[in-house]
Amino acid sequence: MSSRILWPEINKDIAPERTPATILKEQAEALSAITGSTLKGKVNHFPAILTRDKRIKFLVVGSWDTKKSDSLSGHVLLIIAPKLNNYEIPILNIAYHPLNTYPVYITSDMMVNAGEMEKEAILQSDSEEEFVDLLKSILSSDRVNRIIHSLIAQSKDPDPLYVDQDDPF
């Protein structure tokens, strides 16, 4: 009896999918370009889980949680100020199943008033297009804009608190 191929028919011309992490990395690199390298973007990767109260929790190496098997691929987009001892501020977190890129889950303090942890809602994008739209609304938000300008200003005067304004010399 001749052997039969039991696999499904495979389309070898599938366009490579841009993962949410790839899109974040592109934006991280773009920040360096638009700020003349005064600020840098960075994407950190951690295993993550969705908590019962619908938040993305990143897992610490060696913690109890890393024993859980349902972990997702988690990523954090950070803004870094190299002249401020590489000070980092996270802008948003994403998490998705490593095998099913979408839906991607997103949380960001930039979208809630005054960083209120309790109100931090989890958002969901079901496609690349939706994710890019959401990303744009976060990155162009007032809060992110204020943070970027504040960090640029402090990077040009990295020791502002030591300036004695009463001392003319």
Next chain:
Amino acid sequence: MARFLFWNTYKRDLTEQIVRLCHDYDVDVLILAENGAEDSKIVEWLNRGVERQYFALYPQFDRITFIHRYPEFCFEPLFKEPQMSSFSVPNILLRPPTGDEILLVAIHLPSKLYAENSDQEYYSRETMNEIRFFEAERGHKRTVVVGDFNMNPFETGLTAFDAFHSVMDRRIVLKEQRSIRNNDSTFFYNPMWRLMGNSVDNPPGTHYYNKSRMDELFWHTFDQVLIRPSLVKHFDEESLSIVCSTGGDSLADKNGRPDKMKFSDHFPLFFQMNIETI
């Protein structure tokens, strides 16, 4: 998101474990009590192969070591002038590059081995007097108190109206304060209540001590973090944890208690707060 780690290291040089914890937990602010290692050694080890440099706060306080990785100008120790009393608690101003300043207070109150309950309550009141002094001076109550209180969350020094006045319920804390006989006292939120006793993810306390008394608790939650009402919404409840391992190494002995033969008689305490967007 600022990440804090507190550890009473039992006068041991636990540099290796401290460095591993800081790197595993991506710690921004490290606070040590009974630190038996040179600050400079810890900083040097922490800074090997990392982009964000750690700094030891200078001048340091007697019983507490502060190490952080914010730009140096973000941390400022506060001292009463000129040493107004013999009692002094480490008060630090932390001004992150983005966000408002907070008052960070580190505690290592006297041990039950050398102090009666009444002594501990006295020290709690004195500490609060100092905290209120600096809150008035700075004009805000964005205060976090962390450390080894050598008292449990339910003891008078932690709960009394005229001491730390800390309670377990965020909803009560968000009422800001209460009045008794025309005196006001602002609450602290004490999230440590949630971590006491057996649970899946945490040991029953931060410290184990068996004195074979009639009334014996065995486990104690002496290491705590207290948060003023204005910071409660910035506190990440999920992050609060009693740490019992560094990487692959357990800080616990075979009975799950702090391994004081190898490391410390206390477990470290970790939490994070969203102070960048206050």
